[in-house]
Amino acid sequence: MHENLEKIKGFFKDEQSFFAAKQLLFETDEKLPRILLYRIIDSIRDAIFVIDKDWKYEYLNKKAKDSIQNQEKDYLGKTVWSIFPEIKTTKLGIAMQAAVKEKTFVRLDQFRYIDGRWFDIILISHQDYLIVIANEITRQKRVEVGYDNVIVKNRAILTAIPDDLYLIHDSGLVINYKEYPEFSDWSANYHTEFLNLREVFPESILDDLEKLMHDVVQKNKLASMEYTVDEYDGEKFYEIRLTKSGENEALAIVRNITIRKKAEILKNEFISLVSHELRTPLTSIKGAIELLIGGVAGEINNQAKSLLNICRKNTLRLVRFVSDLLDIESLDSGNINFTYQKHSLGDLVFTAVEGLKTFAGQFHVVLVYEKPTEEINVFVDEDRLNHCVGNLISNAVKYTPKYSSVIISVGSKDNVAYLLVKDFGPGIDQEFQPRLFHRFVQGQPPKDKLVGGSGLGLAITKAFVEAMLGKVTYDTSEHGSTFKIELPMVKENSRNLAEQ
Amino acid sequence: MRKLNSVLIVEDEEDIVEILKIAIEYDSSIQLSFANDGREGLRKVNIEKPDMILLDVLMPGMNGLELMTELNGNEILKEIPVVLLTSRVQRTEIQEYKKRGAIGVIEKPFAPLEIVARINSLWEEYERSKKSNP
Numbered sequence A: 001m002h003e004n005l006e007k008i009k010g011f012f013k014d015e016q017s018f019f020a021a022k023q024l025l026f027e028t029d030e031k032l033p034r035i036l037l038y039r040i041i042d043s044i045r046d047a048i049f050v051i052d053k054d055w056k057y058e059y060l061n062k063k064a065k066d067s068i069q070n071q072e073k074d075y076l077g078k079t080v081w082s083i084f085p086e087i088k089t090t091k092l093g094i095a096m097q098a099a100v101k102e103k104t105f106v107r108l109d110q111f112r113y114i115d116g117r118w119f120d121i122i123l124i125s126h127q128d129y130l131i132v133i134a135n136e137i138t139r140q141k142r143v144e145v146g147y148d149n150v151i152v153k154n155r156a157i158l159t160a161i162p163d164d165l166y167l168i169h170d171s172g173l174v175i176n177y178k179e180y181p182e183f184s185d186w187s188a189n190y191h192t193e194f195l196n197l198r199e200v201f202p203e204s205i206l207d208d209l210e211k212l213m214h215d216v217v218q219k220n221k222l223a224s225m226e227y228t229v230d231e232y233d234g235e236k237f238y239e240i241r242l243t244k245s246g247e248n249e250a251l252a253i254v255r256n257i258t259i260r261k262k263a264e265i266l267k268n269e270f271i272s273l274v275s276h277e278l279r280t281p282l283t284s285i286k287g288a289i290e291l292l293i294g295g296v297a298g299e300i301n302n303q304a305k306s307l308l309n310i311c312r313k314n315t316l317r318l319v320r321f322v323s324d325l326l327d328i329e330s331l332d333s334g335n336i337n338f339t340y341q342k343h344s345l346g347d348l349v350f351t352a353v354e355g356l357k358t359f360a361g362q363f364h365v366v367l368v369y370e371k372p373t374e375e376i377n378v379f380v381d382e383d384r385l386n387h388c389v390g391n392l393i394s395n396a397v398k399y400t401p402k403y404s405s406v407i408i409s410v411g412s413k414d415n416v417a418y419l420l421v422k423d424f425g426p427g428i429d430q431e432f433q434p435r436l437f438h439r440f441v442q443g444q445p446p447k448d449k450l451v452g453g454s455g456l457g458l459a460i461t462k463a464f465v466e467a468m469l470g471k472v473t474y475d476t477s478e479h480g481s482t483f484k485i486e487l488p489m490v491k492e493n494s495r496n497l498a499e500q
Numbered sequence B: 001m002r003k004l005n006s007v008l009i010v011e012d013e014e015d016i017v018e019i020l021k022i023a024i025e026y027d028s029s030i031q032l033s034f035a036n037d038g039r040e041g042l043r044k045v046n047i048e049k050p051d052m053i054l055l056d057v058l059m060p061g062m063n064g065l066e067l068m069t070e071l072n073g074n075e076i077l078k079e080i081p082v083v084l085l086t087s088r089v090q091r092t093e094i095q096e097y098k099k100r101g102a103i104g105v106i107e108k109p110f111a112p113l114e115i116v117a118r119i120n121s122l123w124e125e126y127e128r129s130k131k132s133n134p
Helices: A002-011 A015-027 A034-042 A062-067 A085-089 A091-102 A138-160 A203-219 A258-293 A302-333 A345-362 A382-399 A457-467 B014-027 B038-048 B064-072 B091-099 B112-132
Strands: A047-051 A057-060 A105-112 A117-126 A129-136 A164-169 A173-176 A223-231 A234-246 A249-256 A341-344 A366-370 A377-380 A405-413 A416-422 A471-477 A480-488 B006-010 B031-035 B052-056 B082-086 B102-107
Touching: A047 A062, A062 A129, A085 A091, A091 A105, A091 A117, A091 A129, A117 A138, A203 A223, A203 A234, A203 A249, A234 A258, A258 A302, A258 B014, A258 B112, A302 A457, A341 A345, A341 A382, A345 A366, A345 A377, A345 A382, A345 A405, A345 A416, A377 A382, A377 A480, A382 A405, A382 A416, A382 A457, A382 A480, A457 A471, A457 A480, B006 B014, B006 B038, B014 B031, B014 B112, B031 B038, B038 B052, B038 B064, B052 B064, B052 B112, B064 B082, B082 B091, B091 B102, B102 B112
Parallel strands: A366 A405, B006 B031, B006 B052, B052 B082, B082 B102
Antiparallel strands: A047 A057, A047 A129, A105 A117, A117 A129, A164 A173, A164 A249, A223 A234, A234 A249, A341 A377, A405 A416, A416 A480, A471 A480
């Protein structure tokens, strides 16, 4: 009796009601009047059904009545099998029969299909009775099922992802997250195989990786780096992305980018080859045409001259395109060097404007240069900046109307030097604006002009200016557009910006 | 100051050779001779000892840079100024070429009507630097 009592202690609301029940039991000794027993079990928080030896419901406690919406008259005196004929062969039905037969204690989880609730059921068979104790655990069960579901789905996602995923701890421990998606605790997880950074990543990147790891964990930012590995079937390229995933740990996504990298290399080599192969014949064509125009082969009439000028102009266009392609390729492959020197922005722009006056004249456009009132120095690569300024001015010339002007001005504000190129063209199409700085795109040409160009000018300008720590912006309306290059200004006393 | 009298053009592209020939002969009385690769160039430098070599960088066989290395290894020939013709535009390369001893770099495509002025000014600069720094 005592043992049994201890067993059911947990079914009571609290310790006090258990002791009260125990007291009652001991007062009445072994022969406990049924009515008294029922009073005790009414106070239990679980639903309790008492079933007699003929499988008839004999008693339901308060909680049990609640659970059947107080329809106890449909239960009392009737057999379990007549009310629920279907459960005889279910897990619960079989367990009940087994409990009675073997006079044992059985515990099981049971799902009730009619209302989707879960119960923790304890079956106690005692002499002539079967006591069914049911505790609703729907909420816990849902959490459990949900958790299991998430795990299963996570595993499915992880299996489908071609990338490798690792969790990296500050200490240098690593786990393969695809194998252990449930992993959560670095201090105690006995089912996890801990690896070491150098078992997973090549020796050559460990220092960089540790720095990156530190950055990610400390500053909580996403970071990535690329590396190569010599594998048995050739060189492979990988990209690793790190993101903070907990206290002192980061999730690393490692992607094989070999195909992309090889395609890029091939593309750049191809561009480089094509450009050089085009340059040689273009040198001959351009040279021959210029000699003819120059009268080296004798005087030529005006019509022939104008035809040769068409050849020359178009050859120059091809030459420019090839140069642009080479620049883009150099930018992509990182094979580009800037030679920085201190320059007066005003002087530099003045030279560029002078050089473009003839070009502008062909379009019947006047270049107006507004000199800065003070000396503004910038630390730039002269040729590259010239290229950028030239691009902006020639764009403006192409889009400003005939017999109008392009206004170029230089100034400074808050230690930032700027250059403005203003045209009076139709403005940039709203739809086109997001792609303005993309490669190989061109806006609608004005109706009366053949614009021409590679569609690379602004992309290169932006890349060059950004490489020189500046930025390119624009402002546009139907009255015209203004492009602005901003560059950090060099103070008179600073000797070398590159050293900073 | 000595005038530029003779130039050896080492270039594998026949058409470019022709353009250089027409342009230079039209504008000057410079004596020209030609070679279409580095090896022939080296042979002609040895025989003719031209005032200046106009040298293409990319050529099959012995290329321009290899020829320069050969010239630099010879006490007499290394004194002959070399102007490189190249379609590579990287400025780091230009600096590299100058370090190897080229007195100037002409980028392709070049303006043929300006070529004489260009090589003459490079020549004068070279002569001046020789005088001040013999």
